[in-house]
Amino acid sequence: MTDAVKKTEYDVVVIGAGPVGENVADRTRAAGLTTAVVESELVGGECSYWACMPSKALLRPVVARADARKVPGLSGAVRGPLDADAVLAFRDEETSHWKDDGQVSWLDGIGAVVHRGKGRLTRAREVTVTGPDGEETLLTARHAVAVCTGSKAVVPSLPGVADVRPWTSREATSAKEVPGRLVVVGGGVVGVEMATAWQGLGAQVTMLVRGKGLLPKMEPFAGELVGEALTEAGARILTGVSAASVSRAGHDGPVTVELDDGTTVEADEILFATGRAPRTDDLGLDTVGLEPGSWLTVDDSCRVEGSDWLYAVGDVNHRALLTHQGKYQARIAGDVIAARARGTLPETDRWGAHAATADHAAVPQVVFTDPEAASVGLTLAEAEEAGHRVRAVDYDLASVAGSGLYAQGYKGQARMVVDLDREVLLGVTFVGPGIGELLHSATIAVAGEVPVERLWHAVPSYPTISEVWLRLLETYRG
Incomplete structure (x- = not known):
């Protein structure tokens, strides 16, 4: 110097x-x-240009259309494909055109x-x-x-990976056109959100998930419900498999993924959603x-x-x-x-x-898929592993009056994990259409360590999906 x-x-x-x-x-x-x-x-930073904002801009039209298709009087008007160019333009606007x-x-x-x-x-x-x-x-x-x-983003050091020019979360949120076929490696938040977005925009998506299911850090029913919806939308989900090698034919040709079971999958692009460093x-x-x-x-x-x-x-x-x-x-x-x-x-x-x-006790997260998955605090397994004496209280969100008004054929699940010694909530999980906005009430309950008996006096408005709080408390009290 x-x-x-x-x-x-x-x-x-x-x-x-x-x-x-x-x-x-x-x-x-x-x-x-x-x-x-x-x-x-x-x-x-990342959130503004390659993560939160562009990904949610891509997802919002996909999820709104899925919801609208379940509303009487509206469903017939939204049966066609999305205008992908308009969605990408909306994404570009939300990222300030990367300026x-x-x-x-x-x-x-x-x-x-x-x-x-x-x-x-x-x-x-x-x-x-x-x-x-x-x-x-x-x-x-x-x-x-x-x-x-x-x-x-972390890209695994697989044979051939450098030659295929793989997508990471950055390429997945900033791509200029919809790929015909997309392989998504990984079943975590980035994997399921990008699978939802690009499948909804017209790509044929295949997910390769090394574990048993999607969203492994949330309650098991979260990954199950999101996986069911992705499958119904046309995505293919292969669990218990890993990519062994990848190759691309020529400069712009298709990508071939050889799996560890000897089978192959072909696509136009491959996204690795396999963790962060x-x-x-x-x-x-x-x-x-x-x-x-x-x-x-x-x-x-x-x-x-x-x-x-x-x-x-x-x-x-x-x-x-x-x-x-x-x-x-x-x-x-x-x-x-x-x-x-x-x-x-x-x-x-x-x-x-x-x-x-x-950071330890009340981390909230919303996964913007169809259906949405949202959680705060500990899962049942995490609470038990930490040595708490707990009880999980479950309720079918489809049984709440507000969910039937929100969409026909509504599917969802709610769970609260109660610390039986202190009578406070350690964690809450919601899965279902439109439940992301419910999460802050759960975050306040967990972060504030609000006693269950006091929550009984927090009256939810009728007929909203938030009435699930009353149903969870009724189930807990018996």
């Missing part, structure tokens, strides 16, 4: 300008701390300083930014550096005694263990790989940094103002 390198000092330096980094910056700026944000791609002017303007508006380029730690409290033109800028942080670089491999972690390419272990204030200045927020700490959960951590981390800068002792007790307790 030469004397010509620009040097600037801030109170806080944030590496990564996705939703997580933006929220850290928002909280530190609100506390009056000078803040720099470093970004090597688009300000707004980040609006996000940059927002950061400017809160007084954060954006540095374009690759940021690397070079020593404690020091980040070197290499700009697009190769020029280097040295940023030092008086109080904290926050690593908010997120995660990236931290984006920390070229971050300079070794300069501060950490392992490059590793997840960063943090305490509940999101401070990296063993450090008094380094924070890791969002996917990169591997606590809960969800945008909304990362933003929650960011709000806490930003406030923690501000408190420590003032010399104030943070409130890090369970459910304290500076503790990301929900």
Whole structure:
């Protein structure tokens, strides 16, 4: 590093300008701390351009049509195919056509300083930014550096994989045309959502699922109901199989997937939805005694263990790989940094103002398939494994008056997991059309540790699907 390198000092330096980094910056700026944000791609990050927003833009027309087909007086009007070009145009609009002017303007508006380029730690409290033109800028942080670089898709090292130019979640959400045939490898959230979207837009989808079923981290009935609907929509789901090798005929020819049972599947594109890895491999972690390419272990204030200045927020700490959960951590981390800068002792007790307790006890998630699947807290198996004395209370959502009004032939299931010793909910799962908006009520019940007897006085409106709460409580009370 030469004397010509620009040097600037801030109170806080944030590496990564996705939703997580933006929220850290928002909280530190609100506390009056000078803040720099470093970004090597688009300000707004994965969620805005290659994950949450484009995927839901692709899914919304597919799910709305599926719902409309079950409404009397409307079903006949929506029997035709979707206008794929219009859906893709809607997706492009929701991603701001992959331009980040609006996000940059927002950061400017809160007084954060954006540095374009690759940021690397070079020593404690020091980040070197290499700009697009190769020029280097040295940023030092008086109080904290926050690593908010997120995660990236993992592609397994199968024979032939480099030659087939496989899709990851990025290609699946930004593709410019509908493939005729699509193989989806993986049965988790990305796999089922992208299978739903592209099958609905006209692709013939085949899913390859190594395990026994879909959505393995949720209650078993979630994957079962989503799988039934995908099959009814025309997708083919092969379970208990893995891809052994892949090949593509020519540059633009079909992809052949050889399975571990010796059979083959052919498609025009292949999507690997097989997990995530931290984006920390070229971050300079070794300069501060950490392992490059590793997840960063943090305490509940999101401070990296063993450090008094380094924070890791969002996917990169591997606590809960969800945008909304990362933003929650960011709000806490930003406030923690501000408190420590003032010399104030943070409130890090369970459910304290500076503790990301929900990462352990109340993580909500909605899977935007048809039907939707939504959960918060622990599944029955997780609660039992953790040693809780619990009872699962199930109810058929089709038996609630509101579901019959929502759609004919409604199929759905609800479960709440009750801690029998404390009489509070440890987890709730809903599966069914239109249930994503029900989840926040469950999140409040779990995060607030609301006693079951008090929930009895939370009266659901009739006739809504949320009346399932009353039915679950009636079933529990007997």
